[in-house]
Amino acid sequence: MxxxxxxxxxxxxxxxxxxxxxEHAGEVMPVSWELLEEGRTLAEKLGDELVALVIGxxxxxxxxxxxxxxxxxxxVADDPVFEPYRADPYGEQxxxxxxxxxxxxxxxxxxxxGRDFAGRVAVPAHAGLTADVTEIDVDDDGLLQARxxxxxxxxxxxILCEEHRPQMATIRPxxxxxxxxxxEADGEIVAADxxxxxxxxxxEVLEREVGDTADITEAxxxxxxxHGVEGDLEPARELAEALDAELAASRAAVDxxxxxxxxxxxxxxxxxxxxxxxxxxxxxxxxxxxxxxKSGTVIAINNDPNAPIxxxxxxxxxxxxxxxxxxxxxxxxxDLQEVVQ
Amino acid sequence: MSWTIAVxxxxxxxxxxxxxxxxxxxxxxxxxxxxxxxxxxxxxxAALTIRDQVGGEVIAVTMGPxxxxxxxxxxxxxxxxxxxxxxxxxxxxxDTWPTSLTLARTAEALEADxxxxxxxxxxxxxxxxxxxIAAHNGWAQLTYVExxxxxxxxxxxxxxxxxxxxHELVAADLPVVVAVAYGEFDTRPAGLHRKIYAENDxxxxxxxxxxxxxxxxxxxxxxxxxxxxxxTVDPVDRRGEVVDDIDDLAEVLxxxxx
Ligand SMILES: Cc1cc2nc3c(=O)[nH]c(=O)nc-3n(C[C@H](O)[C@H](O)[C@H](O)COP(=O)(O)OP(=O)(O)OC[C@H]3O[C@@H](n4cnc5c(N)ncnc54)[C@H](O)[C@@H]3O)c2cc1C
Ligand SMILES: Cc1cc2nc3c(=O)[nH]c(=O)nc-3n(C[C@H](O)[C@H](O)[C@H](O)COP(=O)(O)OP(=O)(O)OC[C@H]3O[C@@H](n4cnc5c(N)ncnc54)[C@H](O)[C@@H]3O)c2cc1C
Numbered sequence: 327m328x329x330x331x332x333x334x335x336x337x338x339x340x341x342x343x344x345x346x347x348x349e350h351a352g353e354v355m356p357v358s359w360e361l362l363e364e365g366r367t368l369a370e371k372l373g374d375e376l377v378a379l380v381i382g383x384x385x386x387x388x389x390x391x392x393x394x395x396x397x398x399x400x401x402v403a404d405d406p407v408f409e410p411y412r413a414d415p416y417g418e419q420x421x422x423x424x425x426x427x428x429x430x431x432x433x434x435x436x437x438x439x440g441r442d443f444a445g446r447v448a449v450p451a452h453a454g455l456t457a458d459v460t461e462i463d464v465d466d467d468g469l470l471q472a473r474x475x476x477x478x479x480x481x482x483x484x485i486l487c488e489e490h491r492p493q494m495a496t497i498r499p500x501x502x503x504x505x506x507x508x509x510e511a512d513g514e515i516v517a518a519d520x521x522x523x524x525x526x527x528x529x530e531v532l533e534r535e536v537g538d539t540a541d542i543t544e545a546x547x548x549x550x551x552x553h554g555v556e557g558d559l560e561p562a563r564e565l566a567e568a569l570d571a572e573l574a575a576s577r578a579a580v581d582x583x584x585x586x587x588x589x590x591x592x593x594x595x596x597x598x599x600x601x602x603x604x605x606x607x608x609x610x611x612x613x614x615x616x617x618x619x620k621s622g623t624v625i626a627i628n629n630d631p632n633a634p635i636x637x638x639x640x641x642x643x644x645x646x647x648x649x650x651x652x653x654x655x656x657x658x659x660x661d662l663q664e665v666v667q
Numbered sequence: 668m669s670w671t672i673a674v675x676x677x678x679x680x681x682x683x684x685x686x687x688x689x690x691x692x693x694x695x696x697x698x699x700x701x702x703x704x705x706x707x708x709x710x711x712x713a714a715l716t717i718r719d720q721v722g723g724e725v726i727a728v729t730m731g732p733x734x735x736x737x738x739x740x741x742x743x744x745x746x747x748x749x750x751x752x753x754x755x756x757x758x759x760x761x762d763t764w765p766t767s768l769t770l771a772r773t774a775e776a777l778e779a780d781x782x783x784x785x786x787x788x789x790x791x792x793x794x795x796x797x798x799x800i801a802a803h804n805g806w807a808q809l810t811y812v813e814x815x816x817x818x819x820x821x822x823x824x825x826x827x828x829x830x831x832x833x834h835e836l837v838a839a840d841l842p843v844v845v846a847v848a849y850g851e852f853d854t855r856p857a858g859l860h861r862k863i864y865a866e867n868d869x870x871x872x873x874x875x876x877x878x879x880x881x882x883x884x885x886x887x888x889x890x891x892x893x894x895x896x897x898x899t900v901d902p903v904d905r906r907g908e909v910v911d912d913i914d915d916l917a918e919v920l921x922x923x924x925x
Contacts, residue, residue, distance in 0.1 A: 333891075350831055410835070413798070413808050437831050442810045445798030449764065454891030457763075457793035475900070476791050478682060483897045490891035528807040529839040532825065537833035547924070569924060581850035587829055593792070594849070602923045612682075619903045623923045625916065631909070640906040641919050650913065657917040 333489040335452070337430075340491040343369040344429040345397070346420070347380045348439055349388055350411060356541050357435035359395060359504035361497055364462065365433055366396050371464050374430065375399060381419055383409035393511035395504075400513065401427070405520045410531050411439055415522040417446025422521040424451050429492045431470050433462075436496040448494050454487025456495040460597070470495070479593060479616035500543035500597035500617075538586035540572070547571035547602040550591055550618070553578035554607020554628065554647055559585065561651035562606045568655040574598065576608045592617035607647045610635030627651065668819040669723035670780040670841075674714040675770055675797075676707040676727050676742050678735040679790045703738040705849070706785030708745075712852035713815055713845065714783040715746050717824070720817040724748045726777055730758060730769050736871060744857040744865035751777070755876040760887030767799025772879040775804060780841045781824060786811065786849040797846035807839035810846040 345365040348355040362378060369376040378392035378400045389400045401423060407415050424432065424447060432447075434440040436458050448455035461473035461482075470493040472485045487493040542548065549566040551559060553576065566573050575585040577592055591598055593613040603621035607628065608614060615638050618624070626639035627650050636642040643650055680699035714725045727742035727750040729735045739750035753773055758765070774782045782801075787794035794810075801808035814827040818838065825838040829848055876882045887893075910916050 348831075353832075355831060411830075412837070413801075413810075417802065438811045438829060439831055441794050442798060442808070445763075445767070445795050446802045446808075448795075448891075449767065449799050449802035452764065452889075452891060455763065455793075455795060456892060457791075457795055471895070476897075477680075477685075478789060478792075480685070480900060481897050482900050484895040485892050486895040487892050529809075529837055531835055531837050533836040534830075535833045535835070539832040569920065577850065588832060594786070602920070604920075615902075623919070624905060625919070636909060637907055638902065638905055640908065641916060642907075642909045643911075643913065643916050644909060645913075653913055654917055654920070657914065658920060 335490055337489065337491050340428045340430040342375045342377050342427070342429045342431075343372065344377045344379055344432040344492070346432070346434040346440065347378050347388060347392055348435050348437060349380070349382050349385060351409070352384070352388070353539070354388055354391070355435055355437055355499070356504060356543065357437060357497065357499035360499070360502040361433045361435060362392065362395050362397060363505045364502045368431065368462065368464055372430075372468050377401060377429065379420070379423065381408050381416055389515050390511065391507065393513045393515065394507035394509055396508065398513045400515045401518045402515060403518045403520050407520070407522055407524050407527070410534060412527065412529050412531060413443045413446055414528050417443040418522050419520065420447045421450050423518055424453070424492060426518075432492045432494045434494065434496050436498045440496050444494060444496050451492070452490055453492050453494050454490050456485040456487070459495045459497045460501045462495065462497070469493075475593070475616055478612040480612065498597055500599075538588045540586070540588050542572050542574045542589055542591070543596050543598055545572035545598065545600050548574045548598055548600045548621070549604045549606060550574040550576065550608060551579050551585065551606050552576040552608030553582070555579065555584070557582065557584050558648070561648050564655040565604065565606070565651045568658040569602070569604070571602070571604070576611075576614050605635050605639065606651060608635055609633050610638050668721055670717065670721050670817070670819070671723055671778055672714045672717055672725045672781045672783060673774050673777050673779040674707075674710050674725060674727050674742070674747065675782065675784040676711070676729050676738050677704045677788050678702070678729065678731050678738045679704045679788055682789055701734070701737070703741055704785055704788045706787060706789070706847070708854045709847045709849055709852040710783045710785045711742055711745055711747065712854045713812070713847045714781075715855065716852070717781060717783070717815055717817050720815070721819045723780075726751060726779075728753065728770065728773050728777075730754070730766060730773075739871045740865040740869060743869050744862040745854065746857070746861065750869075750871040751874060752871045753874045753879070755885075757876040757882060757886050760890060761885055762890035762892045763793055763795040763799050764891055765885040765889050767796045768803050768881060768884060769876070769879065770796065771800045771803035772881055773874065774800060774842070776874070776879060782842070782844045784844065784846045786846055794846070797844050801844040804842070807843040808846070809837060809839050809843060811848045812845050813848050813851045815845065
C-alpha cells in the first residue's frame with residue numbers, strides 16, 4: 327500500500343467525482359443540476375467518471391434525468407426511510423456508500439439540507455469538508471482547490487484536503503450554471519444497498535409545511551426588499567411589476583417573516599447575478615453584498631445618504647421608498663406605454 | 668425532570684472594528700477586539716428557553732485561547748448557570764473535525780442532554796461544528812431551528828426547522844445537538860447582579876485535551892482540511908452615482924431594460 331502520508335488513508339484508492347442530487351417530494355433542487363454540470367468539468371480534467379447520487383423514495387425519474395444531464399453512472403438508494411429528508415438516515419446511507427465506492431471528490435449543494443447532513447458523512451469517514459464553496463478547480467496533481475468566502479466575504483480562502491478522502495465540499499446555490507439535458511443517456515443506473523432502517527432512526531418529522539419555492543437565481547431583474555420596507559411589500563411589488571422583476575430580500579426582511587426564505591440573497595441565502603438589481607430599504611451589509619455583487623447594474627433606494635449600499639450601487643437615490651417606488655413604477659409604465667404606442 | 672443544556676459560544680473578531688493596516692492596505696483582523704459570535708446570542712437564548720420549559724442547568728462552553736474566558740463571563744451574565752473553558756495549545760490548527768470532536772467530548776463529560784449552538788460563526792462561518800458534534804457522538808441533530816419545544820415526557824426535543832421551500836416540525840431523541848437559526852431568538856437582557864457576579868466572582872472550569880483524553884486526536888495533524896491561501900476580496904467597482912431627480916433613475920432603468 328502506498329499509504330505514507332500518516333493519515334492512514336491511501337488517496338490513490340479513491341477516484342470519481344460524485345454529485346449529490348437533492349430532492350424533496352420529487353422536486354430536485356436547482357443547485358444539484360448546477361453541480362452536475364460543474365462536476366463534469368472536473369471529471370473531464372481528471373479523466374474520472376462523473377457519478378450522481380440519488381437518495382429518496384420512488385426516484386427512478388430523477389435518476390434518468392441525471393443520466394440525461396451527463397452522469398456516467400447514477401447510484402440510487404431508494405427506500406421509504408428517506409422520505410421526507412432526515413439527517414441521520416441520509417448521513418448514514420451516504421457514509422456507507424462512500425465507504426463502499428471510495429469517491430475522490432463529493433460535491434453537495436450548500437442548502438440547509440446539504441449543510442445539515444454533510445458532516446454526518448465527513449466526520450465518520452474522516453473526510454475533509456469545505457463549507458459554502460463559490461469556486462472549484464483541480465490542480466495539476468488532481469487535488470481539489472475549493473475556494474470559499476470567509477469573514478463575511480472580505481476574504482476568499484482556498485481550502486485543500488491533501489491527505490484525506492473524499493474531498494467533500496458544500497457549494498453555494500446559484501454560483502454555477504446548470505446545462506440543459508442533452509438527451510443522450512448512455513450511462514448506467516446502479517441500485518445501492520440500503521443500510522438504514524426506520525427502527526434505528528433517532529428523529530421523526532411530525533409536520534411539514536410547504537412554502538415558497540421560487541428560484542430567484544435565474545432571474546434577469548430583481549427588486550430586493552430590506553428591513554426598511556417595514557412589512558409593507560406593496561411599493562416594491564409595484565416596482566417589480568413595472569420592471570417585470572422577481573422579488574427578493576435581505577435576511578432581515580426574511581427573519582421578520584415578511585417574505586419567504588427561498589428569496590433571501592446573501593451569504594446564508596442565494597447568489598444571484600441578474601442584469602438589474604434594485605435594493606429597496608437595504609443597508610448593504612457585507613453578508614448581503616456577497617450574494618448580489620455579480621449583478622449587472624445595481625440601483626439603491628434608501629433614505630439614509632450614508633447607507634453603505636450607495637457605495638456598492640451604480641445609481642442611487644436618497645429618498646423614502648414609500649414615495650420613490652410607486653413614483654418610479656408610474657414613470658416606467660408611462661415609458662412603456664410610449665414604446666408601445 | 669431536569670436537563671443539562673450545554674451551549675457553544677465562540678470568540679470572533681468584531682466585524683465592525685476590523686480596520687485597515689496602514690502599511691499593507693489590507694484588512695487588519697488581528698487588532699480587532701474579540702467579541703462573542705453574534706449568532707451564539709441566539710443559541711444562548713434558545714438554551715435558556717429550553718431551561719424555562721423543563722428546568723435544569725445551562726452550561727456555556729468555549730474552545731479557545733485563555734482570553735476566550737470573557738465570552739463565558741458574558742454568557743454567565745446573560746443567565747448561564749456555569750461555564751467551561753476548553754483550552755490547550757494542542758488545539759492549534761484544528762479544522763472542524765477536531766473542533767467538533769473536542770466539543771463532543773466536552774458535551775459527554777458534562778452528560779449533556781442538549782447541546783445548543785449558533786447557526787454559524789462570523790469568521791470562518793462553516794456551520795459544520797454542530798452537525799460534527801452530533802456525528803462524533805452518534806447523537807441526533809436539529810439545524811436551522813426557529814423554535815424549540817422540549818418534551819421531557821417523551822425524552823425528546825421537538826423543533827421547528829427552516830427547510831428548503833418551507834418549514835417542518837421534527838422531534839429528535841435525546842441527547843440532541845441543536846443549531847439555532849440566526850436572528851430568530853431575541854436575547855433577554857443581562858441582569859445587573861448577574862453581570863457583577865460574572866465579571867468579579869465567577870471562574871469557569873478549565874479543561875485541557877488531556878482532561879478530555881483526546882491529546883492525540885486534535886490539532887493540525889488530524890485536520891483533513893487546511894487553508895492553502897487567503898486573498899482579500901476587492902469590492903466590485905461601481906459608479907456610486909447618486910441622482911437627485913427620479914426621472915434620471917427612470918431613464919437608467921429603461922435603458923437597462925431595453
Ligand atoms: C452569519 C450571518 C449571516 C448573514 N447572512 C445574510 C444573508 O445571507 N443576507 C443578508 O441580507 N444578510 C445576512 N446577514 C445579516 C446582515 O449582517 C444584515 O444584518 C442584514 O443584511 C441587514 O438587512 P437590511 O439591510 O434589510 O436591514 P438594515 O440593516 O436594518 O437596513 C435597513 C435600511 O433601510 C433604510 N430605510 C429605512 N426606512 C426607509 C424608508 N422609508 N425608505 C428608504 N429606506 C429606508 C435604512 O436607512 C437602512 O439602510 C447575516 C448576518 C450574519 C451574522
Ligand atoms: C478562512 C478559514 C476557512 C476555513 N474553512 C474551513 C472549512 O471549509 N472546513 C473546515 O473543516 N474547517 C475550516 N476552517 C477551520 C474552522 O474555522 C475551525 O475549525 C473553527 O474553529 C470552527 O469552525 P467555524 O468557526 O466555522 O464554526 P461553525 O460551525 O460556523 O460554528 C457554529 C456554531 O458552533 C459553535 N462553535 C463553533 N466553534 C466553537 C468553539 N470553538 N467553541 C464553542 N462553540 C463553538 C458555536 O455555537 C457556533 O455558532 C477554516 C478556517 C479559516 C480561518
